[in-house]
Structures are given as C-alpha cells and as structure tokens.
Amino acid sequence: MNPTPLTLTWYGHACFGLRAGDHSLLIDPYRPGGFGGKMALPPIDDTFDAVVVTHEHDDHAALDALIHPAPRIETGQLGPFTIARTRVFHDEYGGRRRGGTTDILSVEVSGRRLVHLGDVGHSPRQGDLDALRAARRIDLLIVPVGGYFTIGSAQAWEWCRALSPRVVVPTHAADPRVDLNLRPIAHFLASSPLPVEEVGRSVECGEALLSFRNRVIVMGTSAHRSHALTPRHPAA
Template sequence: MIATCVGLSLTKPVAAAEPESCPGLIASRDTLFSRAALRQNEVGLTFVGHATFLIETPQGVRIATDYNDGTRPRVTPDVATMNKAHSTHFSYHPDPAIKYVLRGWNPAGDPVVHDLTVQDVRIRNVSTNIRSYGGATEYDGNSIFVFETAQLCIAHLGHLHHTLSPGHLKRLGRIDVLLVPVDGSYTLETFDMMEVLRAINAPLMIPMHFFGPSTLNRFLTSARDHFPVEFSDTAAITLSRATLPKSPKILVLPGH
C-alpha cells in the first residue's frame, strides 16, 4: 500500500525527428513480478537499488536499467541498459544470457542511437553529456533510455549532468513515468533537477541514486515545494496508464 544537488551547462544542440507521442498508480506487491501476474495493460517496476530498476512488460520482457557488476536483479533480464559515468552504472562482464546489452555511449565518441523493439516494448535513447573526472565535458556520454510498453512511456535519466534543452525534450516526447537521480552532487544539483522535472512534467516521478535517508530527504525538502510526495511500503509496484496520477507526483520506493 502507499503510505504517507551545482549543475553544469553541458548541453549542445540536439536535432532529431520528433517521436510519436507515447500513446500508469499503483498496486503494491511484495515480490518480483511473475510473468503471469501482469495484465495486458500493466507494467511491473521494481527498484533493485542505486540506479537499477527491473521493468517487466505484459509479454514478459525483463529489462534492467544501469545494469552493473554490483547491483543486479535476482532474475536475468532480456535487456540491460548501461551508462558510462561510473562503474556502478555499467558492467564489464554482463551475464552472457542477456540477449540485448545497450550501452548509453559510443566508445568511438559519436552519439549512440538505440531504437529496438523486443516483443511488446520499444527501447530508445536520448543522448546527454557528462563531466569527465577532470571536469571536462564528454559529449554524448550518457543516455536517457525510454521504454514504451502498454501505452506507457518510462524514462530513466541515467547519470544526468545538465538540464535539458528544447531539443532533448522534443526527442523525449511524452513521458509518463520518470526515474530520477536525486543525489544532488554526483549527477545534477537539486535546483537544476527541479527544472528538469518541471520541464518533463511526468505524472509519476520515482527517485533513485541517493545515498541513504539524508540525501533523499534533502531532495524531498526541495521537491515538496513543487510536487506532492508519497511513499510506497514495497520496492515492487504495478504501473498502468489508467491509474497514473492526475497531476505530477513523486513516489518514493524503499531502497537506495
């Protein structure tokens, strides 16, 4: 049941065709979803930890976001997405049973473009930039991955280091569920993250990438000036378009 941090300007122009508009709140569950448990219009979402979520589609496709060598779901996903900024967001040795490993950056330096359909889910990305360890800008080193299934668009911001340009927002299109890094330092400063959340304006926003209660509470203190905040008593929830909040809301899942 549901109970009651400085960003850098690293953006450069983004030009791409506008995607089709994405054609969901919440019934809590105590365990990872079984393939038979989801209805045709439902998506399972489990917060595994840090920046890793397990997404399950009605046809049973399993996706792990920011899959890495330390934080992994208990089941082998069909698809793993990764980002570059730190080793807690990618794996040197992904499980060979994973059918599709999608890296959010191109080692050659050019933007990476993913647009993959696996059964009932379309997976695409919008590239953003990151700071290198020396403070320089690495263009297109991060991807916002978008998962379109069951009439929902779920976006994972990855290791976002800057606010979004109109070009980024156009490429994202309509977002229903937004997975948000809220540490306020390693990614984007909280004030700038609020700008991103207001610009995307997703009905449901779920925090990730926080380091215990103090980091999370710092974010929530600022967020409450703009959005209502609720807490779930379980890390596993069911999403559907019909049950999305009528206005933007933050839902905190257990974990860190």
C-alpha cells in the same frame, strides 16, 4: 482493451527492472562490491530478456556481474518495449569532469512511457527537451538527485518541470549500502511541489499510479527509505 500489466522494480543506485507480462528489461545494472567495496549492494538474482544501459560506468553497465546473463540491446524493439536514446553530458563542462556522455533512455510499452535520465549532469537544453517531447507524454521519469556525480535537487526539478511527467522517481541518491558522496533524497523532496508517496521496491504502473494526480514516489525497503529521507549533509 486493458494494457499489459507493467511493474517497475528498483534494485539499488540507478538500476531498475521493467516487467510487462512475460517480457522483461533491466536498466543500468551496478557491480556488487564495485569501486573497492563501496557498492555494497546485493547481486541481481532475477532473470531478464535483455539489458539496456545509459553509459559505460561500472555502476551502470556491469553486465558481466549478473547472475543470469542477458543480451545487451541499444535501441529499437524488444517484445513490447520500444527503446530510444538522447545523448547528454555527465556534467556542465561537456563531460570533461565526470567522464563524458550519458544517454537518456525512453522506453515505451503498452501505451505507457518511462524515461530514465541516466547520469545527466546539467540543466535541460532545448534540443534535449525537443527530442524527449517528440514522443508521447512521459508517465514515469527516473531522475538522479544525489548531486556530485550527477545533477542535484535544483537541476533535477528543472528537468521535472520541463518534462511534466505523471510520476517522478528520484534515484542515484544517498544509500546506506553505497559509500559515495551522494545527498539524500530528502533534499530533493524538500522543494517538491508534488505530493510524495513512499512505496516498496516494486510498484505496478497502472491506473492507480498514473491516472489521477501527479506525484513523487520514493522506492525501496522501509530501512532504505528511512535513511534516504533523513539528510546527513547540509543542503546545497
């Protein structure tokens, strides 16, 4: 039996939508115009069955800014989606520098598994890996790569190597619409041992993406990808 078609859409920053048939889930909605106008991202105008967030910061948990409000859920079952969490820190100092904890979200749907690392700010610990490896293999790993507020490229690759996902989706990086101190995705891609594929803002998570070779996909519009792939700062 063929699995339900699953589509991943990137809205900006660390916000993604998942659609499986008639069911939908939004992850980490940002606040348009947040941080004094630094988050110059458009409102999210799509509808969702529910919203799940990794942590309470305004660029990840702005449910009140959604045009079409949806209920927030924490863990458990929502239609075909099964949601679990692993608690980690926002930085290398037990959360004291960047604002406490953040969750890693694991979403299983129709025989596929997506993991969103939230704003993790440290290298993987054995307990984190044990928790994440207890379920089925990770098909898509959404990993922050912009540094400063989260891990940067070197630690992002530590997580990727440790978890061995089929597809890596870098996020939370420099964006012409977000005036935050973030490094471009290009710094992460420069040390990639995997082939890199540029895609649009939505991608179908089917056999063509998941069944052949492991890869990195860079999501977004052509203008965003052009910016993201051009370093603006010295590599760190």
